[in-house]
Amino acid sequence: MNSFALLFLVLGLGLIGWLTARARAGRLIRVSATRSHSRPGQHATYVALWTALPALLFLTAWSAISPSLVREAVLETPAASTLPQFGFQRDSILGEARRLANNPDAGAFNEEARVLAPAYGKAQTRYSWIGTALTVLLAFAGFAYAYSRVSPVFRARTRVERTVMLVLLIASLIAILTTLGIFVSLLIESARFFSVVPITDFLFGTHWSPQVISSTDPGKSLGAVPLFWGTFFIGAVIAMIVAIPFGLMSAIYLTQYAAPRVRKWMKPILEILAGVPTVVYGYFAALTVAPAIRDFAVMLGFEYASSESALAAGLVMGVMIIPFVSSMADDSIAAVPTSMRDGSLAMGATTSETIRRVLLPASLPGVVAGILLAVSRAIGETMIVVMAASGAATITLNPFESATTVTKQIVDLLTGEAEFDSPKTLAAFALGLTLFVITFLLNIVALRVVKKYREAYE
Amino acid sequence: MNNPPAPDAGAPRRPTDWRGTAMQRRIRRRYAAERRFRLIGLGAVVLSAGFLAFLLITMLSNGIAGFTRTEVTLPIDFRAAQLDVTPQQLESRGADLALAGAGLEELVERSATAAFGAHGPDVISPHAWTGVRDALKDDPSLLNRKAAISVPVSQDLKSALDGAGKPEMQAIAAKLKQHDMIGSSFDFGFLMSADSTDPTDVGIWGAVKGSLFTMLVTLAIAFPIGVLSAVYLEEYARKNRWTDLIEVSINNLAAVPSIIFGLLGLAVFLSFMNLPRSASLVGGLTLALMIMPVIVIASRNAIKAVPPSIRDAALGVGASKVQVIFHHVLPLALPGILTGTIIGMARALGETAPLLMIGMRAFIAQPPEGLTDPATVLPVQIFLWSDQISRGFVERTSAAIIVLLLFLLAMNALAIYLRNRFETRW
Known part of the structure; x- marks a missing residue:
C-alpha cells in the first residue's frame, strides 16, 4: 500500500478512535458518581493522539528507511551477483530495475535491470506489507492503550494540553531549523569549494570565466x-x-x-x-x-x-x-x-x-x-x-x-x-x-x- | 529658506516690511518652490503608475494574439481517399488508434499539397491532422464525402501573414487572404495542452497543473506550521533567549533572497534526501520554507489583534488554555491569518528562481500526474518560452503572463475581500 493511502488510513483510524472514545467517555461520565476531571472531547482527543501520532511517526521513519531495506534485499538475491561492484553503473541499473518494477512499460538501457526487476518488485511488495502491518498494529496498540485508560478520574486534559504545547513548540523550531539548514548547507558546500580554490583567489580575483576551469589552478x-x-x-x-x-x-x-x-x-x-x-x-x-x-x-x-x-x-x-x-x-x-x-x-x-x-x-x-x-x-x-x-x-x-x-x-x-x-x-x-x-x-x-x-x- | 540677516544686538528692531518688493519676491520664490516640489511628487506618482500601465499594456497587446489560433480552410476528399476505417470504428473507443493506423496524417498532407501547391504541407501546422481526427470523431459521416475543415496554420505562414518570413510563403499567404480562406478563433488548445517545441501547438495546462500541485504541497506544509508557530510565539512563549532566537530567525528568513532557498532545496531535498528532481513535491517544500515566515508574521499580527478580554473571559468561565486558543482566539484571528496566507501563496505562485535551482526547468510535454512526476510551473514556463527565438513564442509567453497575472489578481482580490468582509476592528 502506498504511503498516501496509509496516511489516510491512519488518520481515519484516529477519527474512529476519537468517536468511540468520546461515546465511551460520555457514557462513563454520565453514570459515574464522581465529577469528571476532563470533558469527553478531551478524552477523545487523547485517544486519537495515541492512535495516530505513534503510527504517523513510524510511517515517516519507515518511508525514509524502507528504500534502502528493499535495496539490501535485492542485492542479496542470486540475480544481483552479476552486478558491477561499485559506482555509478550499479546505481543506475538498480534505479532502472526499480522503475521497471513499478511500471513494466518503462524502457531500460541495461539488460541486467530486466533481470532484477521481478526481484525488486517482490522485495518492494514484501516491505510495503511489513510497513503497512506495523503501522496498523501500532495504531491499534496505541488505541487500545489509550482507550483502556478512559475513566472519569483520568486526567486526559492535562496530557492533551501538554502534547499540543509540544507540537506548537516543534512547529516554531522549524524556522530555526531552516535558518540553520541554509547556513550549514551553504557552509559545507563552500568549504568543499574552498578546499579546491583558495578563498583569496575567489574573493579578490578579477577574472571570472567558469566555462574554462583549468584543472591545475x-x-x-x-x-x-x-x-x-x-x-x-x-x-x-x-x-x-x-x-x-x-x-x-x-x-x-x-x-x-x-x-x-x-x-x-x-x-x-x-x-x-x-x-x-x-x-x-x-x-x-x-x-x-x-x-x-x-x-x-x-x-x-x-x-x-x-x-x-x-x-x-x-x-x-x-x-x-x-x-x-x-x-x-x-x-x-x-x-x-x-x-x-x-x-x-x-x-x-x-x-x-x-x-x-x-x-x-x-x-x-x-x-x-x-x-x-x-x-x-x-x-x-x-x-x-x-x-x-x-x-x-x-x-x-x-x-x-x-x-x-x-x-x-x-x-x-x-x-x-x-x-x-x-x-x-x-x-x-x-x-x-x-x-x-x-x-x-x-x-x-x-x-x-x-x-x-x-x-x-x- | 534664506535666513534674514540677524538683527544687530542692541539696536531697536524694525518690524519686517512684509509688503516690500524684496519680501514679496521672496514669498513668491518660496511658493514657486512649493509648487515645484509638489509637482515633482505628483510626477513621481504618475510616472510610477505609468511604468505599471506601460508594462501591462505591452503584455496585453502582445498576449492577446497568443490566445487566438490562425486557421486555414483545408478541403479534404475523404471519399476518394478510402481511409481504412468504418464509421462504427470511429464511434468506438479505439477511434484514435484506428485513425492513426489509417494514414490520416498522409491524407492531410496530400490534401494540403493539392490545395496550396508544392509548399502545401508547410502551410499547415505539423499537428493539423489531430484537428482533422477530432473532426472525424465528432462527425463520422464525413468519411463518405468531401469536407472543408479549419486547421491551424504553421508558424511560417503565420509570420508570412504578418508580412515577414520566406517569399514563397508570403505569396501563398497573399493568395489565401485573397480567397478569404484565413480565419482565427479562440485557441482552446493553449489552455488545455502542455509544452511543445512548436509555438502553434504549445499550451499551458501542464504548467498550470504543475503550479497547482506545487501550491498544494506549499499550502499543506506552510499553513499549519506557520499558524502553529505563530500561536506558540504569541500565546505560550516566555520572553527568553530561545524565543528571541526564533523571532530573529523568522524575521531574517523573511528577507533572505529567494534563490538561497533554491540552494537549500538543492542541497537538502535533492542531494541529501534524494527526493526526485523536477518534482512538484520538492518545489512545494522549497516554496513552503520560503513563505512560512510571511504566514507566521501575518498570523502573529492577527493573533495579537484579538483583545485580551476575550481570553480572560474564556479563562474566567473555566476554559483550558488550549480551549481558549482553539475555540476563541484562532477563529477570531482567522480572517487575518487567511489574508496573510493568500498573500504568501500569491508570492509563491509567482516565484521562479528557487524552482530553477531544483531542476524544474526541463522540457516537459506531459502534464504531471502526481506529486513526484517531473513538472514545471507557470512562471518557469514563461521563463523557458522567453528563451525561444521564434516570433510565435513571444505571443505565447505574453499570453501565459496574462494568465499568471489573472491568477495573482484573483488571489489578491480574494485577500482584500476577506480582509474587508471579515476582519473585526476591536
Whole structure:
C-alpha cells in the first residue's frame, strides 16, 4: 500500500478512535458518581493522539528507511551477483530495475535491470506489507492503550494540553531549523569549494570565466570581483538611482499632499508594482527595455552598446523596488511626531520647507534603513538579471555595457550539465554563501536602525 | 529658506516690511518652490503608475494574439481517399488508434499539397491532422464525402501573414487572404495542452497543473506550521533567549533572497534526501520554507489583534488554555491569518528562481500526474518560452503572463475581500 493511502488510513483510524472514545467517555461520565476531571472531547482527543501520532511517526521513519531495506534485499538475491561492484553503473541499473518494477512499460538501457526487476518488485511488495502491518498494529496498540485508560478520574486534559504545547513548540523550531539548514548547507558546500580554490583567489580575483576551469589552478578563472562589482552596480547604484527618488517622492506626495481619495487609490496601485512576478519584469526588460536602451545608446554614439546592458536590468529592477522604498519612507515619515510638523508650519514654513527641513531629517534613519533593505532585496533579485543581464563578467562604469551579477551566475552555474561535485557547481554555493552573508548583515543593520529610531520617538 | 540677516544686538528692531518688493519676491520664490516640489511628487506618482500601465499594456497587446489560433480552410476528399476505417470504428473507443493506423496524417498532407501547391504541407501546422481526427470523431459521416475543415496554420505562414518570413510563403499567404480562406478563433488548445517545441501547438495546462500541485504541497506544509508557530510565539512563549532566537530567525528568513532557498532545496531535498528532481513535491517544500515566515508574521499580527478580554473571559468561565486558543482566539484571528496566507501563496505562485535551482526547468510535454512526476510551473514556463527565438513564442509567453497575472489578481482580490468582509476592528 502506498504511503498516501496509509496516511489516510491512519488518520481515519484516529477519527474512529476519537468517536468511540468520546461515546465511551460520555457514557462513563454520565453514570459515574464522581465529577469528571476532563470533558469527553478531551478524552477523545487523547485517544486519537495515541492512535495516530505513534503510527504517523513510524510511517515517516519507515518511508525514509524502507528504500534502502528493499535495496539490501535485492542485492542479496542470486540475480544481483552479476552486478558491477561499485559506482555509478550499479546505481543506475538498480534505479532502472526499480522503475521497471513499478511500471513494466518503462524502457531500460541495461539488460541486467530486466533481470532484477521481478526481484525488486517482490522485495518492494514484501516491505510495503511489513510497513503497512506495523503501522496498523501500532495504531491499534496505541488505541487500545489509550482507550483502556478512559475513566472519569483520568486526567486526559492535562496530557492533551501538554502534547499540543509540544507540537506548537516543534512547529516554531522549524524556522530555526531552516535558518540553520541554509547556513550549514551553504557552509559545507563552500568549504568543499574552498578546499579546491583558495578563498583569496575567489574573493579578490578579477577574472571570472567558469566555462574554462583549468584543472591545475581552478582559482585563476574563479575570481568573483567582477560579479560583486556587477551586483553592486546594477542593484545598489542603477536600481537605487531609480527607486530612491521615485519611491521617496511618491511617499511624500501621497502622505503630505494627496487628497485622501487619491491616496486610497494610488497606494494600492503602486503596490501592484511589487506584486508583479519578477519573471514578468525580466521578460519585459529583455523584450522591451533592453532593445530600446541599446538603440538609445547607439544614438548617443556608443557603437558597441550591449543589448544586455547593466542599465536595462537596473532600471527595471529599480521600478520593482519603488513601492518597497515608498512604504518604508511612508512608515518612517508617519513615525515623526505631529507636533514637530505642526510647529514648523506654525512658524510660517511652507509644506515643502517643512518636509525638507523637518520631516526628512527627523525620519532620515528610518529612510536609510529602508534603503538598506531595498538594496538587500535588489542584490538578491534573480529573474530580472537572469533574463536581462549578460553572462559576461566585466568591470565597467559604463551603464550601456554588459555586467553580470552573483545571482545570475548562480543560476548559470547550476543549470548547466555539470555533475554535482565539480568546482563549477560548488562555486555557486560559495556565491550563495556570500550573498546570504551580505543580505543578512544588511538586514540586521537596517532592522537595528529602525528599532532604535522608533524607540527614540515613542 | 534664506535666513534674514540677524538683527544687530542692541539696536531697536524694525518690524519686517512684509509688503516690500524684496519680501514679496521672496514669498513668491518660496511658493514657486512649493509648487515645484509638489509637482515633482505628483510626477513621481504618475510616472510610477505609468511604468505599471506601460508594462501591462505591452503584455496585453502582445498576449492577446497568443490566445487566438490562425486557421486555414483545408478541403479534404475523404471519399476518394478510402481511409481504412468504418464509421462504427470511429464511434468506438479505439477511434484514435484506428485513425492513426489509417494514414490520416498522409491524407492531410496530400490534401494540403493539392490545395496550396508544392509548399502545401508547410502551410499547415505539423499537428493539423489531430484537428482533422477530432473532426472525424465528432462527425463520422464525413468519411463518405468531401469536407472543408479549419486547421491551424504553421508558424511560417503565420509570420508570412504578418508580412515577414520566406517569399514563397508570403505569396501563398497573399493568395489565401485573397480567397478569404484565413480565419482565427479562440485557441482552446493553449489552455488545455502542455509544452511543445512548436509555438502553434504549445499550451499551458501542464504548467498550470504543475503550479497547482506545487501550491498544494506549499499550502499543506506552510499553513499549519506557520499558524502553529505563530500561536506558540504569541500565546505560550516566555520572553527568553530561545524565543528571541526564533523571532530573529523568522524575521531574517523573511528577507533572505529567494534563490538561497533554491540552494537549500538543492542541497537538502535533492542531494541529501534524494527526493526526485523536477518534482512538484520538492518545489512545494522549497516554496513552503520560503513563505512560512510571511504566514507566521501575518498570523502573529492577527493573533495579537484579538483583545485580551476575550481570553480572560474564556479563562474566567473555566476554559483550558488550549480551549481558549482553539475555540476563541484562532477563529477570531482567522480572517487575518487567511489574508496573510493568500498573500504568501500569491508570492509563491509567482516565484521562479528557487524552482530553477531544483531542476524544474526541463522540457516537459506531459502534464504531471502526481506529486513526484517531473513538472514545471507557470512562471518557469514563461521563463523557458522567453528563451525561444521564434516570433510565435513571444505571443505565447505574453499570453501565459496574462494568465499568471489573472491568477495573482484573483488571489489578491480574494485577500482584500476577506480582509474587508471579515476582519473585526476591536
